[in-house]
Each structure stands twice: as C-alpha cells, then as structure tokens.
Amino acid sequence: MNSEEIIKNGTIVYQRPRLLDERNTHYCPGCSHGVVHRILAELIDEMGIEDKTVGVAPVGCAVFAYNYIDVDWVEAAHGRAPAVATALSRLNPEDVVFTYQGDGDLAAIGTAETIHAANRGENIVIIFINNAIYGMTGGQMAPTTLLGQKTATTPYGRRADLNGYPVKMSDILATLDGTCYVTRQAVHTPAAVRKAKAAIRKAFENAIAKRGTSVVEIVSTCNSGWKLTPVQSNEWMAKNMFEKYPLGDLKNI
Amino acid sequence: MAEEVKLMKGNEAIAHAAIRYGCDGYFGYPITPQSELLETLEDLMPWESTGMVVLQAESEVAAINMVYGGAASGKAVMTSSSSPGVSLKQEGISYIAAAELPALIVNVMRGGPGLGTIQPSQADYFQATKGGGHGDYHLIVLAPATVQEMADFVGLGFDLAFKYRTPAMILADGIVGQMMEKVVLPEPRARRTDAEIAEQCPWAATGRHGRAHRNVVTSLELEPAKMEVNNIRLQETYSRIAASEVRYKEYHTEDAEYLIVAFGTVARISLKAIEDARAAGIKVGLLRPITLWPFPSERLLELSKQVKGILTVELNAGQMIEDVKLATEFNVPVHHFGRMGGIVPNPGEVYDALVKHFPEAIK
Numbered sequence: 001m002n003s004e005e006i007i008k009n010g011t012i013v014y015q016r017p018r019l020l021d022e023r024n025t026h027y028c029p030g031c032s033h034g035v036v037h038r039i040l041a042e043l044i045d046e047m048g049i050e051d052k053t054v055g056v057a058p059v060g061c062a063v064f065a066y067n068y069i070d071v072d073w074v075e076a077a078h079g080r081a082p083a084v085a086t087a088l089s090r091l092n093p094e095d096v097v098f099t100y101q102g103d104g105d106l107a108a109i110g111t112a113e114t115i116h117a118a119n120r121g122e123n124i125v126i127i128f129i130n131n132a133i134y135g136m137t138g139g140q141m142a143p144t145t146l147l148g149q150k151t152a153t154t155p156y157g158r159r160a161d162l163n164g165y166p167v168k169m170s171d172i173l174a175t176l177d178g179t180c181y182v183t184r185q186a187v188h189t190p191a192a193v194r195k196a197k198a199a200i201r202k203a204f205e206n207a208i209a210k211r212g213t214s215v216v217e218i219v220s221t222c223n224s225g226w227k228l229t230p231v232q233s234n235e236w237m238a239k240n241m242f243e244k245y246p247l248g249d250l251k252n253i
Numbered sequence: 254m255a256e257e258v259k260l261m262k263g264n265e266a267i268a269h270a271a272i273r274y275g276c277d278g279y280f281g282y283p284i285t286p287q288s289e290l291l292e293t294l295e296d297l298m299p300w301e302s303t304g305m306v307v308l309q310a311e312s313e314v315a316a317i318n319m320v321y322g323g324a325a326s327g328k329a330v331m332t333s334s335s336s337p338g339v340s341l342k343q344e345g346i347s348y349i350a351a352a353e354l355p356a357l358i359v360n361v362m363r364g365g366p367g368l369g370t371i372q373p374s375q376a377d378y379f380q381a382t383k384g385g386g387h388g389d390y391h392l393i394v395l396a397p398a399t400v401q402e403m404a405d406f407v408g409l410g411f412d413l414a415f416k417y418r419t420p421a422m423i424l425a426d427g428i429v430g431q432m433m434e435k436v437v438l439p440e441p442r443a444r445r446t447d448a449e450i451a452e453q454c455p456w457a458a459t460g461r462h463g464r465a466h467r468n469v470v471t472s473l474e475l476e477p478a479k480m481e482v483n484n485i486r487l488q489e490t491y492s493r494i495a496a497s498e499v500r501y502k503e504y505h506t507e508d509a510e511y512l513i514v515a516f517g518t519v520a521r522i523s524l525k526a527i528e529d530a531r532a533a534g535i536k537v538g539l540l541r542p543i544t545l546w547p548f549p550s551e552r553l554l555e556l557s558k559q560v561k562g563i564l565t566v567e568l569n570a571g572q573m574i575e576d577v578k579l580a581t582e583f584n585v586p587v588h589h590f591g592r593m594g595g596i597v598p599n600p601g602e603v604y605d606a607l608v609k610h611f612p613e614a615i616k
Binding site for chain 2: 050051052053054056057063064066070071072073074075076077080083084085086087088090091092094095096112113115116
C-alpha cells in the first residue's frame with residue numbers, strides 16, 4: 001500500500017496514542033521527553049496494563065509527566081522516586097510500577113535511592129532520561145555533564161579538577177545483583193525509537209515477571225539547555241554523548 | 254477471656270500494636286533508642302501472618318519516601334526513628350502533609366542538637382508541633398507517657414491520620430521507648446482489602462483498575478491562586494482537628510493553686526513531685542497534654558484563671574512553655590524547669606523547682 005492509497009482509503013497508520021492526553025505539553029520543541037512519553041503511552045496500551053500501571057514522576061522537566069499519560073501517578077520529591085516506587089510495588093505487588101527520572105534526579109540527589117532500590121532488585125522499571133544538564137532549573141551542570149561542556153554553573157566548561165567526572169550511572173547499576181536488565185538507548189532517529197521502544201517493553205515484561213529491576217537509560221537532548229537547535233542537538237548528542245555513553249545493553253539476564 | 258498482660262519495652266509495644274492494627278507496611282532505618290521497633294517487626298515476620306511489609310531502608314530519607322509512596326496507594330504505612338533521623342525525614346513529612354496522605358511517624362526522642370546523645374530528651378517539641386519541614390502544615394502529635402499508650406497510640410494515630418488525611422506522629426521520649434512495663438495489646442484486626450481501600454481512599458494511586466479517571470498524588474501547583482486554595486484547604490483541616498481532637502489528662506486540678514504542665518514520662522515524674530508537694534501542704538495539679546498539637550490551650554486558659562502560677566517541666570531548654578504562655582495569655586506567671594543532654598530529673602528536683610519559682614506556696 002503506497003501513501004496515496006493510504007490517504008484514499010483513510011487507513012490510519014499513525015496517530016496519537018490512546019493513553020497520551022490531547023493537550024500541549026510543557027516540553028520544549030525538539031526535546032526527547034515527548035518521544036519517550038509517546039513510547040510509554042503506546043506500550044502501556046499495547047501491553048494492556050493501563051489498569052495496573054502506576055508511574056512515579058520526578059522533580060525536573062518530567063515533573064508534570066502525570067499530566068500527559070493516562071495512568072495513576074505519584075509525584076515524588078527530588079531523587080526519591082525509586083523509594084516511592086519501592087513501597088508502591090511492595091504493597092501492590094500486582095501493579096506495574098515505573099519511575100521516570102532525569103540525570104540530576106537519578107544520578108545526583110537520588111543516587112542512594114536509585115542504587116539501593118536496584119540493589120534490592122525491586123520489581124520496578126526505571127526510565128532514566130540522560131540529557132547531561134538540569135533542564136527545568138535553567139541549564140545547570142548535571143552529574144552526567146561532559147567534561148568541557150558549558151552550562152549555567154560551568155560557564156567555562158566542566159573541569160574534572162573542579163567538578164569531578166561525568167557519572168556513568170547505568171554502568172554502576174549494571175554491576176548490582178538486583179538489576180536484571182540495564183540498557184542505554186536514544187530516540188534521535190526512527191530506528192533508535194524502535195529500539196528504545198523494544199527496550200522499554202522488555203523492561204516492563206521483566207517487572208511483570210518479577211525478574212528484578214530494569215533500567216532503561218535514554219541518552220537525550222536538551223536543545224534549550226544546550227542552546228542549540230533540535231537538529232544541532234541530535235548531531236551534538238551523537239557526536240559527543242555516545243562516546244561517553246555508548247548505546248546498547250549493559251546487562252540482559 | 255481475661256486480657257493478656259505482657260511485659261515489654263515501649264518500642265516493642267509499638268511493633269506489636271502495628272501488626273495488630275492491620276498496618277500494611279513499615280519502613281525504617283536503625284537508630285538508637287528506637288531500633289527495637291524494627292528489630293521486633295523483623296523478628297515477628299508479619300509478612301508471614303498478616304501480609305504486612307517490613308523493609309529496612311537505606312536511609313531515613315528513603316524510609317519516609319517509602320511511607321509517602323505506600324500512603325499514596327491508600328495503605329496504612331508507618332516509619333519510626335529518633336531525633337537526628339527524624340530531621341532527615343522532614344522533607345518527606347512535608348510532602349506527605351502537602352499531598353494530604355495518612356501516615357504514622359514515630360519519633361523516640363534523644364538528646365540533641367546534632368548527633369547529641371542516645372539518652373532521652375523532649376527537645377524535638379518545636380520540630381514536631383510547629384512544622385519541622387518546609388511550608389505551612391501541622392502534624393497530629395501524640396505524646397505517650399506509658400508503654401500502654403505507646404501501644405494504644407498506634408491505632409489512634411492511624412485512625413486520626415485516615416480520618417483527616419494528614420500524617421500523625423507519636424512523639425515519645427527515649428525513656429518510654431526503652432522502659433519495660435505491663436501492657437495489654439490491642440485486639441488483632443485484619444488488614445483492609447484492596448476493595449475496602451478503593452472505597453475508603455478514592456484518591457489513592459493504586460492503578461486505575463477500571464476507574465474512568467487517573468489518580469495523581471502530588472503537592473505541586475504552580476498557579477498561585479490554586480496553590481493558595483490548596484493551602485486554605487489544609488488550614489481548614491487543621492481547624493477541624495483543633496476543634497475536635499484535643500486530648501489531655503488532669504490530675505489533682507480540682508483544688509489546685511499551682512499547676513504543672515508536662516508531657517510524656519516527665520508527667521509521671523512530676524506526678525510524684527506533686528504527691529510530695531501536697532504532703533507539704535502545696536496544692537499542685539498536673540495537666541498532661543496527650544495531643545501536643547492540637548494543644549489543650551482552652552483548658553489551660555481556664556486553669557490559668559484558677560491557679561496562681563504554672564510550671565512547665567520538660568526535657569529541653571523550654572519549648573512547650575511558649576505554647577503554655579500563649580494559651581494562658583499571661584494571666585499568671587509561667588516558669589520552666591528542664592534538664593537537657595539526656596539527664597532525666599528526679600521528683601525532688603521538680604519539687605525544688607516548684608518551690609524555687611513559687612516560694613509563697615510554702616505557707
């Protein structure tokens with residue numbers, strides 16, 4: 001079926017996911033959050049788990065994630081989403097619980113909660129948006145900010161002697177016995193989106209099968225924070241971030 | 254059937270009472286002098302009997318956020334700690350209050366500030382009754398004086414927390430946590446079913462399970478007009494609590510010319526001092542606040558028109574005395590006697606303080 005036939009027949013092959021609300025998001029045009037939200041909304045629908053899914057929103061740009069995906073949500077304090085998810089999952093073992101966190105939330109202020117939830121092997125999914133910057137607060141240095149990268153709090157570029165090194169949090173989490181699946185993906189091309197969606201599906205399947213903690217890192221763009229156009233951001237990410245944060249599975253049991 | 258009397262520590266009594274109440278989950282971190290609470294729960298393995306979840310968290314911060322998560326799904330959940338640990342929990346407590354969630358928090362107080370000491374104290378009165386975390390909120394604060402009350406206040410705390418959708422705190426001094434006393438444990442009752450929770454807590458984030466709309470538990474609201482409405486709603490809840498839930502006990506106040514105000518174990522020490530004072534001809538009474546918030550201000554105002562002077566006795570530098578002074582509108586002199594740093598006064602010291610501040614009482 002070619003495109004003309006599709007248009008003629010009125011066959012719908014691509015549309016807003018049923019569980020993604022019809023409203024404008026607060027995300028900047030070009031940001032990766034929208035794509036990942038879409039993937040989540042599609043998957044929860046496709047897997048038929050909307051009635052038992054509970055999301056835990058972070059502090060950061062995704063603080064309002066609960067405004068967009070039509071499942072139950074709990075908004076956590078900064079960095080505490082894995083602790084909140086731990087209790088939700090333990091007390092409601094039939095539910096599918098996921099956290100949605102940025103790099104500052106997960107790898108700075110919430111490092112302890114992230115590592116210990118993963119180390120206990122909580123049956124949760126952790127979606128980790130790594131855009132190497134604090135987006136919501138205006139582009140300050142994140143734990144994952146690259147050396148040399150300019151941010152509002154590293155105006156001359158991140159220096160190892162002053163600011164330490166970018167944290168490879170997924171690599172750390174992959175060393176823990178409680179994680180069953182740790183993968184690093186991106187959503188900058190259609191092929192990458194398909195791979196990321198397959199990875200998140202696997203993570204949800206693991207949670208349902210109670211195999212332990214699954215972590216899906218999405219290496220993401222923040223064109224506003226990076227002060228680049230969306231296209232430039234994708235190029236900058238592929239050129240600079242994938243070297244430090246290479247895509248692919250870090251652990252898959 | 255005769256009630257079964259047991260001998261145990263206050264901390265242990267709370268653990269037993271929590272299981273018997275039908276508590277769904279406990280999340281905590283070891284800290285002296287309350288570690289027996291978590292130890293007792295782990296020893297009793299309630300997950301085998303009632304299905305209650307017990308989890309030793311990686312920190313007090315994680316533990317209170319687990320309580321937040323559990324409460325968000327409508328479960329009866331609790332945590333416990335001691336003073337430095339409760340300071341760490343303040344972030345989560347503020348979020349729980351703001352999100353209008355029920356929860357029970359136990360603080361078995363030790364001496365501060367800082368790392369302080371593991372010995373008993375009441376120096377967290379300000380923190381517990383005035384907020385503690387950021388923003389305008391209150392906790393319902395219960396002050397047990399006996400091991401029996403440690404057990405009883407678990408159920409009372411949960412009931413009040415669910416009634417008003419607000420966190421409650423048991424504020425115990427280290428003495429009543431560590432002391433062994435006779436206690437009759439509450440009758441066991443079943444944990445609520447998921448259907449009961451869905452009915453009682455229609456706001457809970459449990460997964461939609463057929464619900465037409467999603468439930469979102471959050472304290473975030475960026476529109477000032479809406480955020481003010483949220484604040485007003487909280488304050489209205491606190492007004493209802495203050496109007497209905499003040500609890501206190503009086504001893505020898507009928508003919509009292511002087512009044513001691515003390516809570517927790519110190520009230521019992523003061524009661525002994527009152528016996529000694531009455532033997533010496535001084536008519537002293539005791540008011541023991543059971544709810545530190547809401548504070549028994551109205552009754553204190555009445556008593557301030559009857560007595561010639563008031564002495565507060567506290568294991569701190571003088572914290573509750575501020576509420577006593579506010580309540581009594583400076584009708585009579587209000588003095589403070591306190592020991593700090595883990596020192597617990599004996600009845601003789603309380604008696605001496607009474608006579609020192611009110612020498613005219615000795616006729």
